[in-house]
Amino acid sequence: MNKVSLTGNDYLLVYNVFSLVVASMFGAFVYFLLNVSEVAKKYRNAVVISAVVVGVAGYHYFRIFSAWSSGEFNEGYRYADWLLTVPLLLIELLIVLGISSEKRRPLAVRLVVAAVAMIALGYPGEVSTDDTTKWIFWVLAMIPFVYILATVAGELKKATTRESAAVAKGLRLAMILLLVAWLVYPISYLFPILFGESSQMAETVRQVGYSLADLLAKPVYGLAILAVAKLRTAEEAPSLNS
Numbered sequence: 001m002n003k004v005s006l007t008g009n010d011y012l013l014v015y016n017v018f019s020l021v022v023a024s025m026f027g028a029f030v031y032f033l034l035n036v037s038e039v040a041k042k043y044r045n046a047v048v049i050s051a052v053v054v055g056v057a058g059y060h061y062f063r064i065f066s067a068w069s070s071g072e073f074n075e076g077y078r079y080a081d082w083l084l085t086v087p088l089l090l091i092e093l094l095i096v097l098g099i100s101s102e103k104r105r106p107l108a109v110r111l112v113v114a115a116v117a118m119i120a121l122g123y124p125g126e127v128s129t130d131d132t133t134k135w136i137f138w139v140l141a142m143i144p145f146v147y148i149l150a151t152v153a154g155e156l157k158k159a160t161t162r163e164s165a166a167v168a169k170g171l172r173l174a175m176i177l178l179l180v181a182w183l184v185y186p187i188s189y190l191f192p193i194l195f196g197e198s199s200q201m202a203e204t205v206r207q208v209g210y211s212l213a214d215l216l217a218k219p220v221y222g223l224a225i226l227a228v229a230k231l232r233t234a235e236e237a238p239s240l241n242s
Contacts, residue, residue, distance in 0.1 A: 004071050010204045017211045018065040025058030028219035035226055040236060043229035046095040050222035053085045053092075057218050061211075078210065079123045086119060087112040089217060093152065093174060096228045097159045111151060114144040126189065134193050142186060149179065164235060170228040177224055181217035184209050 006014060032051035036044050060081035067073055090111045094104050118141050125137025156175045160168040188209030195202035 002073050002075075004068060004073050005198070006200055006203055010200045014204060014207045014211075015065075015068060017208050018061060018068055021211050021215060022058060022061045022065050024215055024219050025054045025061055028054040028222060029058060032222060032226065038233070039226070039229040040233040043096060043232055046092040046225055046229055047222075049088050049092040049095075050218075050225055053088050054218050054222060056084050057081050057214060061214075075126055076123075079119060079126070081214075083116065083119045085218065086115045089178070089221065090115060090148065090152065092222075092225050093178070094155070096174075096225055096232065097155055097171065098163070098232070099155065099159075107151075107155070111148055114148050114151075117141075118144040118148065122189070129197060131193050134189075138186065138189060138193075145182070145186065149182065152178070164231075167228060167231050167235065170224065170231055174221060174224040174228060177216055177221045181213045181221065184213035184216075188213070 004011065029051050032047055032054065036047045036051070039047055060077045064073070064077045067077075091108055094108055094111075099107065121137055121141040121144070123137075125134040125141070128134055128137070153175065156171055159171055163171065188206045191202040191205045191209070192199070197203075
């Protein structure tokens, strides 16, 4: 545990954002579970995964919020959360993309390995106090980061050419949310490097940036996935339970 370095309005802003994220994650968890039965069986795993993602994130944010309230902070909570949830975010997208199971399995394995590598490479730089070390691990983590986004974008492009206009629109929205949210992470990571570890502004931007990115990448993204699953279900009716 590290002592919280923020004071005054900066501390309060981060405190309130953490509180918002905890409430949003647990609210989304309940909502996703209530909607599992609203989609066809072959898409239900995507909605269940969305629930698992926000449930896991909600737990870790509760730990972050509780520690922050006590004047302490452990960056490991975030990385433990990301290590579990980022691979799941990719898997749920693959499910609603309509990729055959034969192709989806090896693709999922590659993406999960890349996601784990990305998180594992980011952590040493995140906790280091040396800017050179931070830059090295940032660059290393960006390699699997770019691979993941390029691969997912390629699969999305293929999917949109074979889907209805409504489903294609929903898939593009999910991809935009994922892209915007994921771009916030590496930018937020750089603020302490660019403005100094002791900068209250840099630390505030980093914590708020990560938190807002998690909101977009998990509950909001999950809503987009749910919408696509419902659209697919409606188009494939009356085989709702097939």
